[in-house]
Amino acid sequence: MERLKFIDRMASGKVSRRQMMQSAAAFGVGTMMLPRRVASAEVLTCLEWGGYDSPDYFSSYVAKYGAQPNFSIFAGEEDALAKVLAGFAADVMHPCNYSVSRFVNAGVAAEIDTSRLSHWNDIFPALQTAEGVVWEGKTVMAPADWGNSSLAFRPDLLPAEFAENPSWSIFYDEEYKGRVAMSDNEMAIIIGAMIGGMPYDEAYKMEGATLEAAAKEWGAKAVNISKFLWTDSSEVQQAMASGEIVAAYAWNDLVANLRAEGVPVVFAKPKEGMFTWFCGLTLLNTGKADEQAAYDFIDAWLAPETGKALIEGSGYGHSNMKSFEIADPEAIANMGITDPVEMMKDTIVFKTPSDTVQEGFNKVWADTKALKY
Amino acid sequence: MILMLALPVAALVLLSFWTQNGFELDRTLTVENYAQLVRLSDEPTIWFGIPFYFAYPVPAILMLKSLVMSLTATIAVIALAYPMAYFLAFRITRNKAMWIILITIPFWTSYLLRVFAWKVVLGFNGAINSGLKAIGIIDQPLEFLLYNPGAVVVTLAHSWVAFAILPIYVSLEKIDRSLLEAASDLGDSKLRRFLRVTLPLSAPGTVAAALLVFIPTVGDYVTPTLVGGPGGTMIGNLVQELFLKQNNAPLGAAVAIMMMLIIAVVVAIFLWAIGYRRIRARRM
Incomplete structure (x- = not known):
């Protein structure tokens, strides 16, 4: 009854502002007293292109962690960069050869230790050292997809x-x-x-x-x-x-x-x-999740199974040479050129401004x- | 109040006096951002036949465009909401609460979904085009429905109409019915009675409704983003673009503050104009 009376009094304008504030504060206190989520295991946060958030592209990560990472979808790298600079705590970002330097210059990209990536040695050698993958002598992007x-x-x-x-x-x-x-x-x-x-x-x-x-x-x-x-x-x-x-x-x-x-x-x-581009995963130093999770996510993107899904599902190329061995031959034939080096010779490769x-x-x-x- | 309004606004004001230098934020206080907005140039940028003598004309042009678009939307909202509120106040005698709930039902869905629904209605293969095609009025889909300022105005008008109905309804509901009877008894026709009694007495609610719609719609950016295309861009999109694409938050803050000030001035002029007319009417 007490509660109903309060609403009645409020409706007829008899509640003083102080009483009103007190009641409002009660709600605030209520929210603060709600149990907090356990903060120990931060979920990996990825800045990703629309469509690349499909679990087909990182199945080994899902298999290991039992869940997908959090995604924030961007429409262009500049949007994503501005978001990170504004304080968005992302762990991994998906830039391209022509845009990765922006993240390095802004001081948000971290160097990748390629020895922690199990699929690194299967990457097309030309991509391992291409401009954009390596920037100012450091490997800052693990190349994954190209198209x-x-x-x-x-x-x-x-x-x-x-x-x-x-x-x-x-x-x-x-x-x-x-x-x-x-x-x-x-x-x-x-x-x-x-x-x-x-x-x-x-x-x-x-x-x-x-x-x-x-x-x-x-x-x-x-x-x-x-x-x-x-x-x-x-x-x-x-x-x-x-x-x-x-x-x-x-x-x-x-x-x-x-x-x-x-x-x-x-x-x-x-x-x-x-035009030809190649994109990949960059480790950001703004993240809160465990670094190992970020490496596992990047490694999942480099897996031949991911390449198979990319080639068959969207007609993109993949950086892992083994992908082309397990993908559907018809899908590979549809792509035309399957060697990124040949592709780059034949087209205009995007450059870094x-x-x-x-x-x-x-x-x-x-x-x-x-x-x- | 202090936590939710004053602090964020103060932060915005402070930010607008800083400058962005590449990736770094230069924290020395300067009015450079504001100077950039009003700096003049000898060579005008012509937009819709209007010459803008600004070195950076985009904010001024978008501000004017947003004011015009939102004014159009506000007029459309009042034109739609007034008859509905009138019907609700004078024609409905039973189950009024149910009617009010019915009117607000579309507003139980998210704002974003409603805007998106308009995209479906106005689209190339949308409800209007396929309907007109089915009854044989057109054979090619109408192209001018979506991705222009008109689409933004239509969507804004629909999205905000419920916010206008309620204040107008309340002011109509409060009108003493005996005043209307008296007007009729003294020989006023229905139209004159409406113009001389109902309309002036419902003015406070109508003005409140107009402000309630006008002020937030000037800065809206979701609607133009979804249905406006590049032609339907408004000032809110510029602010968003400066913050999140051009990485120039200080300039974005300056534009936002200028926008607030301009809206405040426009609203003040509007209220002054109404008040002025009313005083003159009383003298006569």
């Missing part, structure tokens, strides 16, 4: 001339306004500059006035022509499956997934070139997007 960024399009919805001679210029063509989707990334400016005749080796490190001009000319065009700028690969996949968009900046998984659904789609080799260049791109790209109407 391409290119132009994916629907051949059934585009004229035959385009299919014969695909070009990135579709993203800057008024004729395709609202029917294409670029990714939400400064690549829109870089690729534009490449169409304008600048080689990738210069375009990736544009700065100052050159960058401003390229953003005004190409970035603004890409933003206005694109139906939306995708940050989430399932979003662009659905739009492409429905025919809402006919061409997109994409990774191999989009093509593999759409083909599995029976949607006709081509992963083009545009005349300006297709300096911190100032990257920060310049971040700002200019954000401003370009904001000015769309």
Whole structure:
């Protein structure tokens, strides 16, 4: 009855503020007195790309610890870095060859002791020492997956001339306004500059006035022509499956997934070139979990079983040479090139911009997007 | 109050006087962030035909755009909520509580889900497009529904309508019915009675509802992120972008504080305008 009386008095405005605060404090005290979770065994926290949180990719970790780690999904490495710098305590992050330096320079990446990784010796030797895996003489990324960024399009919805001679210029063509989707990334400016005749080796490190001009000319065009700028690969996949968009900046998984659904789609080799990236796991020094758990997680990513799942499930390559021995031969044949070294010779490998260049791109790209109407 | 409001705001103000230098936070106090927001340039950036003479025009442009979008959403919310509240206050005589609960039922689901639902409704293969296609009005899906400022305004209007119905309803409910009878007895038509008695007496609730919708929607960023596309970006997205993408928290804090001040000024002007009119009406 006492409780009901209190509510009655509160409703008729007879409770003084002090009494109100006291009652509120009682609730606060209640929360503080609730049993705390045992703090000893911190769960591993991973910053991961959307889709890579599937347990297929780290089955040996799950087998050992009986549970998945915690995931925080990011849309781009810069988001993830800002999150870590803002105080997010992650143990492991999944950067790529061109972005790992940002984590090293920000002082959040730790050197990896490769002797603690059981699968390290099966990694393609070229990847073990590639720029990005090794940065300033230290191994800072355990390479895991590699693949391409290119132009994916629907051949059934585009004229035959385009299919014969695909070009990135579709993203800057008024004729395709609202029917294409670029990714939400400064690549829109870089690729534009490449169409304008600048080689990738210069375009990736544009700065100052050159960058401003390229953003005004190409970035603004890409933003206005694109139906939306995708940050989430399932979003662009659905739009492409429905025919809402006919061409997109994409990774191999989009093509593999759409083909599995029976949607006709081509992963083009545009005349300006297709891009290759390789990504991997970086140990962060901001984590709270046991370091051994982080190593086990990284090692799980390097396992041939993970490679098999990557190759068969999304058409990505894997860093472990043994993966190609156990994966379905048909899936391997679908990939085309299965040697990362050959792949890199044949395509444009993403390069690492300096911190100032990257920060310049971040700002200019954000401003370009904001000015769309 | 101190713990939940004053401290965070103070931290934000302090942060806005620091500067970001690469990965380092420079802790010397400076007004550089604010100077950056108002620094002028000779070459204007033209946006929608309006020249902006700023060296860094993005915040000013997005601020103006957000104010316009949220004002449109607020007007739409009041236009939707007022008739509903009127119906609730004057036409419903029994089971009022049940009606109020019915109106608020959609708001038992998460805000995020409701915004996402609009994405499904407005989408390329969404409810509107497939419906119109099925009855043969269009043969190509309408492209202009999603990923633009219009989609943001529609979604905001729907999301906030329940917050407007309740204050308007309360003020309508409180109106003394004998005043309405008196107006009718003295020969007012139904319309004149509404304009001269009901509307002025419900003004406090309506104003409260408008502010309740306007103030939070200016800074919203979830809705533009999900349904706005790049064309529907608002000032909240810029703040989020500065904090979490460009790694420039001090500038983000300065933009956030400028936004709060501008909203406060706009609201003050709005209240002053209403109060002013009322005083003049009384003199006559």
